[in-house]
Structures are given as C-alpha cells and as structure tokens.
Amino acid sequence: MNTVTVVDHPLVQHKLTLMRDKNRSTKGFRQLLHEIGMLLCYEVTRDLPLEMTEIETPLQTMMAPQIGGKKLVFAPILRAGLGFVDGMLELVPSARVAHIGLYRDPATLTAVEYYFKAPEDVADRLVIVIDPMLATANSAIAAVERLKERGVQNLRFVCLLAAPEGVAKFHAHHPDVGIWTASIDSHLNDHGYIVPGLGDAGDRMFGTK
Numbered sequence: 001m002n003t004v005t006v007v008d009h010p011l012v013q014h015k016l017t018l019m020r021d022k023n024r025s026t027k028g029f030r031q032l033l034h035e036i037g038m039l040l041c042y043e044v045t046r047d048l049p050l051e052m053t054e055i056e057t058p059l060q061t062m063m064a065p066q067i068g069g070k071k072l073v074f075a076p077i078l079r080a081g082l083g084f085v086d087g088m089l090e091l092v093p094s095a096r097v098a099h100i101g102l103y104r105d106p107a108t109l110t111a112v113e114y115y116f117k118a119p120e121d122v123a124d125r126l127v128i129v130i131d132p133m134l135a136t137a138n139s140a141i142a143a144v145e146r147l148k149e150r151g152v153q154n155l156r157f158v159c160l161l162a163a164p165e166g167v168a169k170f171h172a173h174h175p176d177v178g179i180w181t182a183s184i185d186s187h188l189n190d191h192g193y194i195v196p197g198l199g200d201a202g203d204r205m206f207g208t209k
C-alpha cells in the first residue's frame with residue numbers, strides 16, 4: 001500500500017537533468033522522454049510473473065521463463081502521456097494501449113474527461129497508467145477511478161516527476177496503486193506546476209509554446 005519507487009538509475013537521473021534544462025530543444029526533449037519511458041518501463045515491469053515453457057535451442061530442449069498472463073495495457077493520459085508510449089512499446093511491443101483524454105481546467109485545476117477508449121477486457125489485465133507529471137494528481141486520480149469503474153483491479157502509475165502533494169493526494173484516493181517516478185520534487189506552486197520541475201511537459205514535447 002502507498003508504495004512509491006523513485007527510479008534512481010544514473011541514466012534516468014542524467015536524462016532527467018537534460019530534460020529540465022529550459023534550453024533543451026523540442027526534438028531533444030521528446031527523444032529523452034522516449035528514452036526515459038523505456039527505462040521506467042523496465043523498472044515498472046521488474047516483478048512481472050514468469051512461467052516456464054518448453055523450447056528447443058539448437059542443442060537441446062529446455063524449460064525457459066517467459067512472461068505469463070494477459071498482455072499489459074499502457075494507459076497514457078492525453079496528451080502528455082503519449083510521450084512515454086512509444087518507448088514503452090519498444091520494450092513491450094505486444095502491450096495494448098488505452099487512451100484517457102483529460103484536461104486540467106485552468107481555473108479550478110480539476111480534471112475534465114473528453115475521451116476514454118480501452119480494450120474490452122481491460123478488467124482482466126495489468127494496466128499501467130502513464131502521465132509525465134504527477135502535480136495536483138487530479139487527472140491521475142480521475143483516470144484510475146475511470147479504470148476501476150471498468151473493473152480493473154491491477155494498476156500501476158508511472159510518471160517522470162511527482163510533487164509531494166500529488167503523491168499524498170493520489171495515495172489518499174488510491175493507496176493500492178503503486179507509483180514509479182524519476183523524482184519527487186520540492187513542491188507545487190500556486191498555478192499547479194511542479195517546482196523546480198521542467199515546465200509544461202505537453203508544451204515542451206509537442207513544441208506548442
């Protein structure tokens with residue numbers, strides 16, 4: 001319950017520092033997000049159960065481990081969550097993808113849903129919800145709520161940066177959903193931005209500012 005894993009691998013920390021730099025180009029930011037997406041995916045899938053299967057090597061038959069159960073679902077929260085998906089799919093190419101469209105009302109900072117599409121049997125799968133920034137946590141809480149309404153019981157949340165306020169609020173609503181992040185920053189400012197953070201992740205990856 002309430003588990004938070006800060007992925008302190010040197011490659012993740014190095015790439016995150018490059019991304020925080022306000023002079024990083026859109027192209028560079030996007031590439032780094034892709035790379036960190038792969039590395040965070042590696043960590044969030046670390047304890048997936050393996051099952052033994054018989055294969056034939058060129059020399060003999062053997063029992064060898066493979067990941068068991070149904071394919072994973074990656075569930076990016078639009079739009080910034082999309083930045084992680086390609087990197088994660090490179091590591092887990094057979095994963096399904098659910099899209100959850102939520103935007104943050106700038107006045108109230110609450111999450112407003114405008115799109116939701118998930119595999120029909122999503123309830124039977126491990127769902128990894130993805131959003132680079134866990135700030136107020138309103139979107140993350142709403143996304144997980146939506147998936148739980150669909151019957152999903154096995155959920156994890158991956159982000160690049162988290163604010164302590166966001167972590168606490170998320171776990172107050174969803175203590176059963178573990179968080180994987182590259183950093184827990186200092187605090188949220190009055191506009192709901194993570195400080196020191198890296199600015200608006202969506203704008204920086206899509207070049208919309």
Ligand code: URA
Pocket residue numbers: 080133135192193194195197198199200201202
């Ligand atoms: N979303 C962002 O993109 N950046 C923040 O700092 C907070 C929310």
